[in-house]
Amino acid sequence: MIQLRGVKKSFGQNEVLKGIDLDVPSGGTMCIIGKSGCGKSVLLKQIVGLLDADSGTIIIDGNDIQHISSSKLFDLRRRIGFVFQGAALFDSLTVFENVVISLVEHGEQNTGLLESEARRVLSAVGLLPELDHDGSAMYERAFQLLRNKKPGDLSGGMRKRVGVARALVGEPDYIFYDEPTTGLDPITSQQIDDLVGDLARKLSVTSVVITHDMFSVFNVADHVAMINDGIIQFQGTVPEMRACQDEVVVDFLSRYVAEGFR
Ligand SMILES: Nc1ncnc2c1ncn2[C@@H]1O[C@H](COP(=O)(O)OP(=O)(O)OP(=O)(O)O)[C@@H](O)[C@H]1O
Ligand SMILES: [Mg+2]
Known part of the structure; x- marks a missing residue:
């Protein structure tokens, strides 16, 4: 479980987060919504430790991440997978190299282990047949073809899947x-929404999805949190959000839902 209390972040005069209180329950999928530039990516980067908060506390499974040893933080980070905005693959690396990069950076050199982990995660995201077919000629051909491709050779949807596969390496408890x-x-x-939902269920990971796609919210969310003007304007389930009378929430939903259903 992740708990944020009073989390603030400014960049110079730009006060982005003014005191975020948020609970991400274990299991299931939470969507974080809010206008472009409201601080969604900043919030996520703080939770995964890529950005420091100015003040407030961030507690992950009982650990206050700003006050634990660097080795404990390192262990905690390994339990978190992160899919960056825009997939952010390394164009000069192959699919295989992109997927196993975190293991290689942590000193893993056992080629057999790297390959089996790549097969596992590429199957999990649907880029390879299920692992039951391991050893079949068709599976092997598919793996060999895919592993040497560069991101530039893939469609946008496939690139996202590779980004998700990379986040699954090491069997994280959380995926952002x-x-x-x-x-x-x-x-x-x-x-991709279906994949996010499937992975959350099959691997019983806790997923946090930033999106401004309301279809995604209705498709995958168990819980929703909405950021507005630096604070959490709303948090609750999807039915609770639909029933919510708060003016800001109603306005946000009516704009996005109207656009989505056009
Ligand atoms: N490293 C940084 N240095 C300075 N300002 C930053 C930095 N990162 C983010 N900001 C600012 O913080 C604010 C929130 O940015 P953020 O990327 O979190 O928005 P967002 O909600 O993710 O938007 P979008 O939906 O467009 O991705 C913006 O005003 C942005 O310019
Ligand atoms: Mg963003």
Whole structure:
């Protein structure tokens, strides 16, 4: 479980987060919504430790991440997978190298282990047949073809899947997605939403998805949190959000839902 209390962040005069109180329950999927520039990515980067908060506390599974030893923080980070906004693959690296990069950076040199982990995560995101077919000629051909591809050879949807596969390496307890469907057509977006939901269920990970795609919210969210003007304007379940009378929430939903259903 993740708990944020009074988390603040400014960049110079720009007061982005003014005191965020948020509870991410274990299991299930939480979507974080809010206008462009409201601080969603900043919030996520603080939770995963890529940015420091100015004040407030961030507690992950009982650990206050700003007050634990660096070795404990290192262990905690390994339990968190992160899918960056725009997938952010390394263009000069192959799919295989992109997927196992965190293991290689942590000194893993056992090629057999790297390959089996790559096969596992690429299957989990649907880029390879299920692992039951391991050893079949078709599976092997698919793996060899895919592993040497460069991100530039892949479609947008496939790149997102590779980004998700990379986040699954090491079997994390949490996966954070920063706008996984932005820039995809509606059908591919739906497939990525389905993947996010499937992974949360199959691997029983806790997922946090930043999105401004209300279809995604209705498709995948168990819980929703909305950031507005530096604070959490709303948090609750999807039915609670739909029933919410708060003016800001009603206004946000009516704009986005109207756009989505056009
Ligand atoms: N490293 C940084 N240095 C200075 N300002 C930053 C930095 N990162 C973010 N900001 C500012 O913080 C604010 C929030 O940015 P953030 O990227 O979190 O928005 P967002 O809600 O993720 O928007 P979007 O939906 O467009 O991705 C913006 O005004 C942005 O300019
Ligand atoms: Mg963002």
